[in-house]
Amino acid sequence: MATDLGTAIQNIMTLDPNITAVTIIDANGAILMQTENWDITNDIPGILNVWSGGGGSLSIQGIKYITLEAIPERLVGTNVQGQGSIVGMAVGTGKIIAYVAPQGEPRSALTAMIEATKGLSL
Numbered sequence: 001m002a003t004d005l006g007t008a009i010q011n012i013m014t015l016d017p018n019i020t021a022v023t024i025i026d027a028n029g030a031i032l033m034q035t036e037n038w039d040i041t042n043d044i045p046g047i048l049n050v051w052s053g054g055g056g057s058l059s060i061q062g063i064k065y066i067t068l069e070a071i072p073e074r075l076v077g078t079n080v081q082g083q084g085s086i087v088g089m090a091v092g093t094g095k096i097i098a099y100v101a102p103q104g105e106p107r108s109a110l111t112a113m114i115e116a117t118k119g120l121s122l
Helices: 005-015 041-053 106-116
Strands: 019-025 031-034 057-060 063-071 074-078 085-091 094-100
Touching (some): 005 094, 019 106, 041 057, 041 085, 094 106
Antiparallel strands (some): 019 031, 063 074
């Protein structure tokens, strides 16, 4: 059970080793915590726009992802050149966004994120 952000990130990455980077944001899109290997500060407005708009494509660190699902509870996008996937989930009023390595599976990553963040409140 994750009760703090650091524990939540560690749990996410432990439950699914294909999740190699995580960012947690508040309701305003401000970064609360992210892994050191991933800085998506400049990409957050675009991510939130696609997420709230129900789809399209998004760019994170210069890599384009096609949105497979964008509903209030979750976001799933994949890179068609095999450069991995992006998954996101709502937690309270905040959101968790994660990068899934090319060999990973976005749906499994979301399941791990849900399990790893039980008890977390944003």
